[in-house]
Amino acid sequence: MVRNLAVAAMLVATLSNGYAGSVAIGTVSARGDMRVDQYKVNGNATLFDGSVVETDQATADLRLDKGVAVTMSTGSRATFYRD
16 A cells, blocks of 8 residues: 555656646637647647647637637647747
């Protein structure tokens, strides 16, 4: 049990360090599948600085900070930054 707790603590520390300083810059939603940072997503996802969004058969609607709205057409790929 102690070993499992140590592994869990190391995993949390690793994940925390990997996302330290990452700031959410908006959200993306699609009616269908899309990829966000190489992960297949169906529905909604949070965007971080430098996130890559890819659409295939679906369009995607993005809502970024400061009221910016973007619609991506099918078969698109884009990288989004906070600035």
